[in-house]
Amino acid sequence: MVAHTAESEPALQAGIPSQRGAALSIHEISHCFELEGRPLPVLEGISLRLEPGEFVAILGPSGCGKSTLLRLVAGLDFPTIGRLSMDGRAIDGPDASRIIVFQDATLYPWRTVWSNVALGLEARGLLRSHRERVDDALRLVGLAGFPTVYPRQLSGGMAQRAALARALVNDPKLLILDEPLGQLDSLTRIIMQEELVRLWQRAGFTALLVTHDVEEAIFLATRVIVLSDRPARIRAEVVNARPYPRHRGDPHLAELRREIMGHLGLAETW
Numbered sequence: 001m002v003a004h005t006a007e008s009e010p011a012l013q014a015g016i017p018s019q020r021g022a023a024l025s026i027h028e029i030s031h032c033f034e035l036e037g038r039p040l041p042v043l044e045g046i047s048l049r050l051e052p053g054e055f056v057a058i059l060g061p062s063g064c065g066k067s068t069l070l071r072l073v074a075g076l077d078f079p080t081i082g083r084l085s086m087d088g089r090a091i092d093g094p095d096a097s098r099i100i101v102f103q104d105a106t107l108y109p110w111r112t113v114w115s116n117v118a119l120g121l122e123a124r125g126l127l128r129s130h131r132e133r134v135d136d137a138l139r140l141v142g143l144a145g146f147p148t149v150y151p152r153q154l155s156g157g158m159a160q161r162a163a164l165a166r167a168l169v170n171d172p173k174l175l176i177l178d179e180p181l182g183q184l185d186s187l188t189r190i191i192m193q194e195e196l197v198r199l200w201q202r203a204g205f206t207a208l209l210v211t212h213d214v215e216e217a218i219f220l221a222t223r224v225i226v227l228s229d230r231p232a233r234i235r236a237e238v239v240n241a242r243p244y245p246r247h248r249g250d251p252h253l254a255e256l257r258r259e260i261m262g263h264l265g266l267a268e269t270w
C-alpha cells in the first residue's frame with residue numbers, strides 16, 4: 001500500500017468545517033459470493049478507517065467489488081469475514097444515520113418531489129413533527145421551488161438532487177455514494193460535484209464515494225483509495241490535502257491524477 005500526501009499537512013484540514021460526521025471502521029473484510037455453484041471471492045482483507053468529516057473516494061477496475069463494499073457499509077449485506085463498525089457500534093443492518101445514494105435516483109413516480117424526500121421521516125413516524133426538515137433538505141439541494149413536481153417532470157440533475165435531499169432529510173452521519181453522478185451529462189456532473197462539496201461542508205457528514213471518474217475523486221475527496229482487480233485489495237491510498245474550494249486546473253491535482261493513474265495501471269496514458 002502506498003501512502004502519499006500532497007502537502008506536508010495532515011489530511012483533515014482547511015475547508016472541512018464540520019466534524020459532525022461518523023467514524024467508520026472496516027476491519028479485515030473479505031467477501032465471497034456464490035455464482036453458478038462456484039465461490040466468487042470479491043473482497044480480500046480490506047481494512048479502512050474514515051475519520052469524522054472525511055470525504056473518501058474509492059476507485060478501482062470495473063467489477064472489482066466497489067459496490068459490494070458500499071453495500072456492506074450500508075448494512076445491506078454482511079461480510080463473509082471481518083467486521084464493520086460506525087462510531088464503535090457494529091454495523092448489523094441499514095440505519096437512518098448511514099444512507100446510500102445510488103446512480104439511479106429511484107424516485108417513486110407517483111409521489112411528488114416533496115413526498116419522495118419525506119419518505120425516510122414518514123417511515124420512522126417522524127414526519128408530523130419534523131416537516132420542516134423536508135423543506136430544509138429541498139432548500140439545501142436547490143429544489144425549494146419544486147415541491148409539487150413529479151419525478152417525470154425533472155431533469156436528470158434535478159432527480160439526483162431530489163435523491164440527495166431524500167438522504168439528507170435523515171441528517172445522516174455517513175453518506176454512502178455509489179456513482180451518484182454517473183448518469184449525468186458532463187456539464188451537469190461538474191455542477192453537481194461542486195454542489196456535493198457544498199452539501200458536505202454544510203451538512204458535515206462523513207462521505208464514502210465510489211466513482212469511475214478519477215477527476216471527480218480528486219476534486220471531491222480528502223483521500224482516494226485505489227482497489228485492485230477482483231478480489232479487491234487496497235492497492236494504494238492517496239491523501240489529497242488541497243484545501244477547498246478546489247480548482248480543476250491546480251497543478252497539484254494534476255500531479256495526484258498522474259499518481260492515481262499509475263496505481264490504476266494507466267500511467268503511460270498520461
Ligand SMILES: Nc1ncnc2c1ncn2[C@@H]1O[C@H](COP(=O)(O)OP(=O)(O)OP(=O)(O)O)[C@@H](O)[C@H]1O
Nearest residue numbers: 033034035040042061062063064065066067068069
Ligand atoms: N448478489 C451477488 N451474487 C453473486 N455475485 C455478485 C453479487 N453481487 C455482485 N456480484 C459479483 O461481484 C463482483 C463485484 O461486483 P460489484 O458490483 O461490487 O463490482 P463494482 O466494482 O462495483 O463494479 P462496477 O465498477 O462495474 O460497477 C462482480 O463480479 C459481480 O458479478
